[in-house]
Amino acid sequence: MLKTVTIENETIRSFKRNWKKCIGTGRLGLALQKEYLEHLETIQKSIQFDYIRGHGLLSDDVGIYREMEINGEKKPFYNFTYIDRIFDAFLDLGLRPFVEFGFMPKLLASGDQTIFYWEGNVTPPNDYQKWANLIKACVSHFIDRYGIEEVLEWPFEVWNEPNLVNFWKDANKEEYFKLYHITTEAIKEIHPDLQVGGPAICGGSDEWIVDFLNFCKNESVPVDFVSRHAYTSKPPTKITTEYYYQELVDNTDMLEQFRSVREMIDQSPFPELPFHITEYNTSYSPINPVHDTTLNAAYLARILSEAGDYVDSFSYWTFSDVFEELDVPKSQFHGGFGLIALNHIPKPTFHLFAFFNHLGERVLYRDEQAIVTQRKDGSIVLIAWNLVMEKGDDFNTEVEFSIPVPSSVLFLKRQTIDENHANPWKVWQQLGRPRFPDKQTIHTLQQTSIPFVRTSREQTVDGTLTVSITLTKNEVTLIEIQPINDESDSYHGLDDRLITSY
Structure with a gap:
């Protein structure tokens, strides 16, 4: 739904x-x-x-x-x-x-x-x-x-x-x-x-x-x-x-x-x-x-x-x-x-x-599943979560945010923790629950304790940005939205099409 x-x-x-x-x-x-x-x-x-x-x-x-x-x-x-x-x-x-x-x-x-x-x-x-x-x-x-x-x-x-x-x-x-x-x-x-x-x-x-x-x-x-x-x-x-x-x-x-x-x-x-x-x-x-x-x-x-x-x-x-x-x-x-x-x-x-700690000072919206804020510099920061107290896996929920923004082109950064990301306890289980892990195992656990990061460049429609997300079981996601200061035209001879496979 x-x-x-x-x-x-x-x-x-x-x-x-x-x-x-x-x-x-x-x-x-x-x-x-x-x-x-x-x-x-x-x-x-x-x-x-x-x-x-x-x-x-x-x-x-x-x-x-x-x-x-x-x-x-x-x-x-x-x-x-x-x-x-x-x-x-x-x-x-x-x-x-x-x-x-x-x-x-x-x-x-x-x-x-x-x-x-x-x-x-x-x-x-x-x-x-x-x-x-x-x-x-x-x-x-x-x-x-x-x-x-x-x-x-x-x-x-x-x-x-x-x-x-x-x-x-x-x-x-x-x-x-x-x-x-x-x-x-x-x-x-x-x-x-x-x-x-x-x-x-x-x-x-x-x-x-x-x-x-x-x-x-x-x-x-x-x-x-x-x-x-x-x-x-x-x-x-x-x-x-x-x-x-x-x-x-x-x-x-x-x-x-x-x-x-x-x-x-x-x-x-x-x-x-x-x-x-x-x-x-x-x-x-x-x-x-x-x-x-x-x-x-x-x-x-x-x-x-x-x-x-x-x-x-x-x-x-x-x-x-x-x-x-x-x-x-x-x-x-x-x-x-x-x-x-x-x-x-x-x-x-x-x-x-x-x-x-990334949230802004001004609350634009808040409910039992999300908080949306604005920082002093105008950037938008939202956190959404999907608490699931029941056992099982099929508990995804979809949320669509319509957010007024002053800029037409925006950069989105999304960081996620859920059952499969930034969950070193699960990785520890997969490793056989080593009681006193060696240094290599510790390094693996540290590597897998980092949030999953996704980025994108988005366009607004009539001053409104639509952000659609799917939240998995017990996910907490942070989305930061900021205007882009595009300096691409300042580079002489820039043409990414000349790179093989691009």
Whole structure:
């Protein structure tokens, strides 16, 4: 069935680039690894996120909180050797930290409950005064090193998913509110204009947000933004030692999550607060193969297109498969969250983000399957996608765009990812799923991770360009349309007919 789209030369709205405000990362200590930084550099060259957020700032592998015995008395020692190296690397790549305060240093922990392979401690502090002093020491150091004007741009988020017993002992709401209160006081003591927020909950417990904002109002506790996480996977259908399988709900569910929480904030004592999604993805598991597929990209296309209507930022979890929540990754493709797989192999969702980075500032048209924009230079950029949640192959769809353009002769460049292009996961399957591929195999996977590119020269009819495309299963396609400055007549003796076979 052919779908026709006629675009009027009127601005619907400016395109909000909230989709690229922030990107997620595994624990911050991973930034000391070479491949991690190589992936991050590639991400910034192609997409250029503004902020980066990850766990483990205060965990022991980063090593900020230590104790030293002085004259027979143990006293805190704050060691910023590694975090300086990490934040310097981020800032050098144009990324500001979206700081998450967590998890608990073992020497400050009130218990031994931990999460993940790297044992992030999730218990409250054994001494809240020492915790407050640690927070003040960190923030003061950041200001000393980077300057107050820079650090005023950094959001400070208190903890991660305290509504889950895995992330906060007993999911104790009152204890979290106490942690938030003391942390906020410590930060604001350094400078009242520093940004602090929370509660960084996952979906399914939005009453926490209502209670959190009421607590802040009733207790006169500062709050500068609200944060939440969002995933759209159903309960697992199968869990193995290496893989976690889940079906997905419709992607409109995520948009509804964003809209409903925005409405909660609007009706709260703080209706103007910014709303940040500091984690989102399809599945919440780092070993779900859906993350490696073209489905993941086609599924999220509408999210990138529309979610900025509801949230001030939404941070994809995560940029790289250099990630160790469930131990060191055990194979080349293992269902990791990353936009880039191990051995520097871009996944389809990486290209989705790179495609969106080409969009213009002015939205000419948008629906559930496409967005058409115009850049400041007048060129037209559109992205279209064909999300298919069903099994099978025969799901092609045809779309015809009629676009008003000022020039009569145009150059079209189309880049495509689908089940057969820029799909290294499929090539890996064809190769027999090598667990630890050799260099030749890695090169093949890198070669086949590149979008399919087509170009053409087109004529308009009465100031309108007609672009007809067929979208295959889970295809995402980027089309850039620009006027041609034809200089062929400036070449003396040019005659392509004299070339054999032309």
